[in-house]
Amino acid sequence: MRYRVGGIALLGVAAWLLPYQLDSYAIHVVNVMLLYALLAIGLGLAMGIAGQINLAQVAFFGVGAYVTAILTTKSGWGFWAAAVVAILAAAAIGLLVGTPALRMQSHYLGIVTLGLALAFTNWVTNSHLAGGAEGITGIPRPQLPGVDLSSEYLFYYVELIVFAVALAFGIFVVRTPLGRRMRAMRDDALAAGAVGVEVPMLRMTAFLFAGVYGGIAGVLYAGLIRYVAPETFSIANMFLLLAMVIIGGRQSLVGCVIGAISLALVRELLVDYPTYAQVAYGSVVVLTVVFAPTGLAGLPRRVTGWLRRRGWLPGGAATAGALRPFQPYGQAPAPQAGPMLEVTGVSKHFRGLTALQDITLTVPAGQIRGIVGPNGSGKTTLFNVVSGLYKPSAGRVAIAGTDLTAARPYRLAQAGIARTFQNLRLFAALTVRENVLVALDRSRIRSIWRYAVWQVGVWRHDRELRRRADQILERFGLTDFADSLPGALPYGIQRRVEVARAMAATPRLLLLDEPAAGLNGEEVRQLAEIVRSIRGAGVTVVVIEHNMGLVMSLCDQVTVLSNGRIIADGEPARVAVDPHVIEAYLGDSTVIDVPAAEEATQATEVKL
Numbered sequence: 001m002r003y004r005v006g007g008i009a010l011l012g013v014a015a016w017l018l019p020y021q022l023d024s025y026a027i028h029v030v031n032v033m034l035l036y037a038l039l040a041i042g043l044g045l046a047m048g049i050a051g052q053i054n055l056a057q058v059a060f061f062g063v064g065a066y067v068t069a070i071l072t073t074k075s076g077w078g079f080w081a082a083a084v085v086a087i088l089a090a091a092a093i094g095l096l097v098g099t100p101a102l103r104m105q106s107h108y109l110g111i112v113t114l115g116l117a118l119a120f121t122n123w124v125t126n127s128h129l130a131g132g133a134e135g136i137t138g139i140p141r142p143q144l145p146g147v148d149l150s151s152e153y154l155f156y157y158v159e160l161i162v163f164a165v166a167l168a169f170g171i172f173v174v175r176t177p178l179g180r181r182m183r184a185m186r187d188d189a190l191a192a193g194a195v196g197v198e199v200p201m202l203r204m205t206a207f208l209f210a211g212v213y214g215g216i217a218g219v220l221y222a223g224l225i226r227y228v229a230p231e232t233f234s235i236a237n238m239f240l241l242l243a244m245v246i247i248g249g250r251q252s253l254v255g256c257v258i259g260a261i262s263l264a265l266v267r268e269l270l271v272d273y274p275t276y277a278q279v280a281y282g283s284v285v286v287l288t289v290v291f292a293p294t295g296l297a298g299l300p301r302r303v304t305g306w307l308r309r310r311g312w313l314p315g316g317a318a319t320a321g322a323l324r325p326f327q328p329y330g331q332a333p334a335p336q337a338g339p340m341l342e343v344t345g346v347s348k349h350f351r352g353l354t355a356l357q358d359i360t361l362t363v364p365a366g367q368i369r370g371i372v373g374p375n376g377s378g379k380t381t382l383f384n385v386v387s388g389l390y391k392p393s394a395g396r397v398a399i400a401g402t403d404l405t406a407a408r409p410y411r412l413a414q415a416g417i418a419r420t421f422q423n424l425r426l427f428a429a430l431t432v433r434e435n436v437l438v439a440l441d442r443s444r445i446r447s448i449w450r451y452a453v454w455q456v457g458v459w460r461h462d463r464e465l466r467r468r469a470d471q472i473l474e475r476f477g478l479t480d481f482a483d484s485l486p487g488a489l490p491y492g493i494q495r496r497v498e499v500a501r502a503m504a505a506t507p508r509l510l511l512l513d514e515p516a517a518g519l520n521g522e523e524v525r526q527l528a529e530i531v532r533s534i535r536g537a538g539v540t541v542v543v544i545e546h547n548m549g550l551v552m553s554l555c556d557q558v559t560v561l562s563n564g565r566i567i568a569d570g571e572p573a574r575v576a577v578d579p580h581v582i583e584a585y586l587g588d589s590t591v592i593d594v595p596a597a598e599e600a601t602q603a604t605e606v607k608l
């Protein structure tokens with residue numbers, strides 16, 4: 001930490017003294033470089049951190065610059081008043097461009113945002129108001145009392161301060177709950193929604209940030225160059241910006257800055273060879289994507305990892321440590337009597353296929369309900385409908401008496417549903433602690449104003465969340481793995497992390513989708529203990545399982561699905577000998593071998 005503060009102070013001093021070493025052309029180059037760095041931070045936040053492909057960053061830049069130019073030259077506004085409106089306009093355009101992200105993602109979103117950026121370039125090229133292809137000249141010099149901003153040397157200091165604040169703010173966002181939720185959304189939007197992350201609003205927030213950073217860069221550009229023209233905001237420059245972010249490392253804001261500065265320098269060196277410059281950028285991007293997908297910023301970690309794997313560097317076993325015993329929850333008073341989950345007449349059709357047909361079931365509060373059935377019988381589809389991932393084609397779902405049919409996953413998570421997934425959906429680029437932290441955080445997107453005006457409050461909230469996350473990790477015996485990435489851990493531990501993450505959301509209803517899949521006999525025994533303790537803490541549990549031993553020993557009641565219909569429902573022992581059930585599983589009436597409850601969780605599992 002001390003080294004880090006020292007390093008930052010040293011960089012600050014170097015940046016402050018830099019103009020003394022530069023001639024007037026060089027300081028101009030540095031000023032333009034800082035603008036690119038600002039744009040790259042905005043793009044890094046939206047694309048690298050939040051995973052929203054944004055090819056309109058150059059248009060946000062243009063909106064900032066053009067609004068300043070138009071208001072100052074055509075309406076006679078002062079520079080700073082125009083600057084405020086320009087940044088607000090860029091933020092609004094950011095939100096507008098972001099709306100397609102509510103419906104589409106990945107390359108589709110890229111194409112749409114690129115289209116909107118092209119529309120902007122076309123508009124400014126053809127608009128009388130924006131000065132057409134010639135652009136707008138005569139933007140007044142920004143005034144600051146006692147500072148002559150017509151000097152590029154002094155303008156550098158304005159840019160430097162804005163840049164330092166913008167970078168510090170970006171890093172603050174990334175390291176606190178908002179950035180963590182954005183990273184979780186980037187890794188797995190579906191799982192993020194299931195732990196209560198307000199995915200649609202968060203996507204818009206990412207574009208809002210991109211718009212604000214673009215707008216600020218645009219205002220500074222207008223103040224620095226005092227002339228705007230369409231070619232500055234062209235698609236070629238958008239790709240240059242994209243290259244900066246990819247080369248630097250889009251998941252690190254410092255990486256984005258390094259990329260922006262490096263490529264702006266290369267651009268300067270190749271300014272007399274524009275054809276070669278394009279080829280050079282393209283080649284460097286391809287080489288980066290192939291050999292260093294995490295960009296320059298990720299290189300040190302990749303190199304040290306490589307050296308460790310070869311034994312040339314000591315330590316580094318991310319998974320070192322032991323899974324400790326689970327510490328049971330305290331006994332909570334029995335939850336209020338009445339149904340926790342009511343599914344009434346639910347059907348789900350996928351084009352021609354009927355995955356669920358008229359499903360009606362009620363799970364009383366405090367019960368452990370098993371859902372079993374042959375492969376493809378509709379169990380996971382039922383979970384997906386209950387947890388809001390699928391809209392039912394018909395029927396309704398109510399949680400504790402409140403109708404929440406087809407509510408969005410994050411709404412259902414906020415209403416008290418948590419779930420795990422059959423194929424484990426942990427946030428791969430977040431540590432185990434961060435996975436738990438995302439679920440713990442109940443703050444709503446409407447409180448993001450605190451990031452702008454009350455950072456201390458955000459920081460305190462984060463510290464409190466970390467304290468609680470460590471308690472949860474301790475309860476689940478995961479303390480030793482708090483800083484590991486989930487992918488580095490054995491499968492059984494990952495399954496436990498997923499249960500811990502679900503419980504961090506303090507649910508009333510926990511849905512476990514095949515929690516014993518891939519676990520050995522001892523791990524299954526521990527899982528049963530954990531689930532019983534969770535129920536003891538007042539949480540209703542619904543569990544999909546193929547391990548009949550576990551179902552028999554754990555569940556109060558079992559519902560059997562076959563071909564999307566309920567074919568049996570009742571006490572485990574009765575259901576297991578139901579001829580319909582046996583027929584559904586085996587296609588004949590051979591009685592299935594069900595272990596007695598007490599030996600049920602032994603390794604003699606009956607896999608159905």
Ligand SMILES: Nc1ncnc2c1ncn2[C@@H]1O[C@H](COP(=O)(O)OP(=O)(O)OP(=O)(O)O)[C@@H](O)[C@H]1O
Pocket residue numbers: 350353354355373374375376377378379380381382422
């Ligand atoms: N998104 C989807 N699009 C089309 N068909 C789907 C979709 N999701 C599920 N299905 C189909 O619905 C049926 C039920 O699938 P589901 O995954 O719910 O079964 P399951 O009982 O959970 O099976 P398993 O035990 O193998 O997990 C299957 O035929 C499956 O192919």
